[in-house]
Amino acid sequence: MASGKQAARSSAIRKSRHILMTATTLGLASVLAAAAPAQAEEGSVKIGFVTFLSGGAAGPFGVPARNAAELMIEAINAGSVPAPYASTGLAGKSIDPIFVDENSKQKNADYQKLVEKDEVDMVLGYISSSSCKAIAPEAEKAQKLTILFDCGTPQIFEEIVTDPQYTFRTGAHATMDNVAAARYLADTGAKTGSYAGINQNYAFGQDSWRDFSASMAQIDSNAKIAAEQFPKIYAGQYGSEISALLTSKPDVVHSSFWGGDMEAFVIQGSARGIFERAKVVLTTGETAMHRLGAQMPDGTIIGARGPHGDLAPESELNDWFRKAYYDRFGTLPTYPSYKMAQALLGVKAAADKAGSTDQDAVIGALKGLEWEGPSGKVSMALANGHQAIQGTAYGTYEFDKETGKASLVDIVRYDAECVNPPAGMNSIDWINSGFEGAKCD
Known part of the structure; x- marks a missing residue:
């Protein structure tokens, strides 16, 4: 038992x-x-991308930027970008994207969600200057690496975040666009006895007109302001403003309108004859030249907020980017696409240089960095190494009715040091000084 x-x-x-x-x-x-x-997750880098995915700015701006992000993420992860970017990932780690619509009434809350709930390693985005004005202080408060890839107002680092630690902008601000526009008018012999402006009534439009008119005062002291129009952003209808421009009879009309507003102004203004009676300068016009085709009047002066799109210099990297983008999306990349690619390559260059994707390491490497993008050299030269400068270009629009193709002629290029303020000097002070220290060939 x-x-x-x-x-x-x-x-x-x-x-x-x-x-x-x-x-x-x-x-x-x-x-x-x-x-x-x-x-x-340790083998990937989570990046929050913010761009317009809905609304009037999505078609001409937000979607091309998102498309470029998707293309570049895939190529960077695969190591298929031409040298010197042929290594895989960011310091060997793949990019894991989260896309957020900038067309939101709660931009700060969306940003906080990316940082706190989604736990992204960095945020890359923002097209509208109003978005950047709201997000830059938020980024410093959250102590999260945030890269502004487009928005134009010089206020970001000159007035709002004057000692940035976590915020960078990898594209030049809009002072460059407007100084170069005034120089282009002089360099091409345009009649500039009087000039008028139609710009959106918010930071980007106000700053653009301020810098253009101040530049004109320096370049042609005899030129007079004929009219100033500041319609509400996204207004869409500009009948009264166009009537005021026609009545004032300027030799030049300057506009920093972008996206749907710019396209609406081109269509409405050309129908009323403003493009025939004045030389019209569109500082962001490159995004519409292929979209509008014959609707864009010949002789319009076109900018791309840098040497992007049809204004990009020849290079192996640019050839690769244009072909890869066209093959994938059936259309050529415009400047929002170029600026997104430029930002991502800047991040890759910084991470690869640091040999790490740790936030402090990337910040340290990106600060003051120079790298090559599809649009040429980018230098983080302002705002203690947090703000990019680069050269730019303008051209004059022509449309070939037989081939149905748009092109730019009479292109003039400007070195970065010719059209951007030097370090330590605010934009308007530099312009009013007579472009002190500018280096122009």
């Missing part, structure tokens, strides 16, 4: 050991399973 109890006890012990071993094995498997995603 005792031996039977002993056998039963031995059987129970063996069963308990089996259960314990099974439980331990299952527990270890659970731990490993739980650890697997963390290990996968």
Whole structure:
């Protein structure tokens, strides 16, 4: 009887050991399973991308920027970008994107969600200057690396965040656009006895007109302002403003309208004859030249907020980008696409230089960095290394009715140091000084 109890006890012990071993094995498997995603995340960099995915700015701006992001992310992860970007990922880690619509009434809350809930490693985005004005202080408060890839107002680092630690802008601000526009008029012999402006009534439009009119005062002191129009952003209808421009009879009309507003002005203004009676300068016009085709009047002066799109210099990287973009999306990339690609390559250059995607390492490497993009050299030269400068170009629009193709002629290029303020000097002070220290060939 005792031996039977002993056998039963031995059987129970063996069963308990089996259960314990099974439980331990299952527990270890659970731990490993739980650890697997963390290990996968350690091999990736989560980036929040913010651009217009809906609304009037989506078609001409936000979607081309998102398309470029998708193209570049895939190419960077695969290591298929031409040298010197042929290595895979950011310092070897793949990019894991999250896309957010900039067309939101709660931009700050969307940003906070990316940082706090989605736990992104960095945020890259923003087209509208009003967005950047709201987000730049938020980025400094959150202590999160944030890269503004487009928005134009010089206020970001000259007035709003004057000692940036976490915020960068990888494209030149709009002072460059407007100084170069005034120089282009002089360099091409345009009649500039009087000039007028139609610009959106918010930071980008106000700053653009301020810098253009101040530049004109320096370049042609005899030129007079004929009219100033500041319609509400996204207004869409500009009948009264166009009537005021026609009445004032300027030689030149300057506009920093962008997106749907710019396209609406081109269509409405050309129908009323404003493009025939004045030389019209569109500082962001490149985004519409292929979209509008014959609707864009010949002779319009076109800018691209940098040497982007049809104004980009020849290079292996530019050839690759244009072909890859066209093959994938069936259309040529415009300047929002170029600026998105430029920002991502800047991040890659910084991470690869640092050999790390740690935030402090990337910030340290990006500060003051120079790199090559599809549009040429970019230098983080202003705002203590947080604000980019680069050269730019303007051209005059022509449409070939036989081929149905738009092109730019009479292109004039300007070096970065010719059209951007020097370090330590605010834009308007530099213009009013007579462009002190400018280096123009």
